[in-house]
Amino acid sequence: MPELPEVETTCRGLAAVLEGRRLSHVEVRRPNMRIPFPKGLAGRMTGRAITRIARQAKYICMHLDDGQVALAHLGMSGRMAITQPTTAPGKHDHVVFDTEDGTRVLFNDPRRFGLLTLTTEEDLENHKLLARMGSDPLGNGFNAEVLSAALKGKGTTIKAALLDQRVVAGLGNIYVCEALFRAGISPRRKASSVSGKRSDRLVPVIKDVLTEAIAAGGSTLRDYAQPSGELGYFKFSWNVYGREGEPCSCDPDGKDGIVVKRIVQAGRSTFFCSRCQR
Numbered sequence: 001m002p003e004l005p006e007v008e009t010t011c012r013g014l015a016a017v018l019e020g021r022r023l024s025h026v027e028v029r030r031p032n033m034r035i036p037f038p039k040g041l042a043g044r045m046t047g048r049a050i051t052r053i054a055r056q057a058k059y060i061c062m063h064l065d066d067g068q069v070a071l072a073h074l075g076m077s078g079r080m081a082i083t084q085p086t087t088a089p090g091k092h093d094h095v096v097f098d099t100e101d102g103t104r105v106l107f108n109d110p111r112r113f114g115l116l117t118l119t120t121e122e123d124l125e126n127h128k129l130l131a132r133m134g135s136d137p138l139g140n141g142f143n144a145e146v147l148s149a150a151l152k153g154k155g156t157t158i159k160a161a162l163l164d165q166r167v168v169a170g171l172g173n174i175y176v177c178e179a180l181f182r183a184g185i186s187p188r189r190k191a192s193s194v195s196g197k198r199s200d201r202l203v204p205v206i207k208d209v210l211t212e213a214i215a216a217g218g219s220t221l222r223d224y225a226q227p228s229g230e231l232g233y234f235k236f237s238w239n240v241y242g243r244e245g246e247p248c249s250c251d252p253d254g255k256d257g258i259v260v261k262r263i264v265q266a267g268r269s270t271f272f273c274s275r276c277q278r
């Protein structure tokens with residue numbers, strides 16, 4: 001599933017080929033993805049120039065020169081591929097964007113949990129898909145004060161709270177596990193007890209782990225010369241995520257028998273070290 005860093009690198013890849021370009025042809029190849037495409041979507045985008053591509057939480061916002069904003073989400077399996085106008089769209093390429101300078105972008109999504117809809121610059125902030133979302137973890141609005149206020153009085157675990165989009169927008173399971181490890185906070189700790197020094201520690205490590213993943217994605221992006229031109233998926237090495245039973249970095253030789261543990265919280269796997277995280 002594309003997480004925030006993959007969405008960010010997808011935005012950057014798209015910006016490189018779409019910003020400042022005019023869409024000469026847009027084609028919608030089925031009536032819906034997770035939700036129906038708006039009526040006349042292709043016609044409303046064709047002929048418009050893309051002024052800016054920006055990420056908001058896990059949404060890709062394509063700002064058009066007439067004040068419309070195309071809002072895309074990659075869902076579980078969506079991806080954007082940059083190709084040539086001669087590339088025929090395949091079965092799972094649901095939307096085709098062609099620019100007048102000869103780039104074709106295909107929005108591919110086999111499972112169709114992704115979406116593409118239209119709104120306006122004016123309505124973007126209050127759009128039902130984005131309203132009620134907490135701060136973007138990489139935005140200036142996300143700081144220790146905001147986080148501890150959001151956690152105050154929360155009866156859930158810190159793990160569940162950080163996955164709650166109303167607390168912080170777009171932080172996925174992998175990044176929550178890694179950030180809690182780096183901050184030395186147990187995923188089982190009550191959210192309301194994460195305040196003061198603990199919430200001060202958490203904010204910078206959340207930003208760091210996302211920024212490092214984006215940098216890793218950016219470096220794979222630089223050589224995306226592969227024919228598929230697919231954006232956004234890359235490998236990154238984790239401290240705890242997916243490492244159940246492996247020695248923790250606090251016990252590299254395994255002398256103390258300290259290994260990464262996996263538990264299930266609210267149906268999601270949590271990986272952590274019970275010595276490093278309290």
Ligand SMILES: [Zn+2]
Pocket residue numbers: 248249250251258273274275276277
């Ligand atoms: Zn450890």
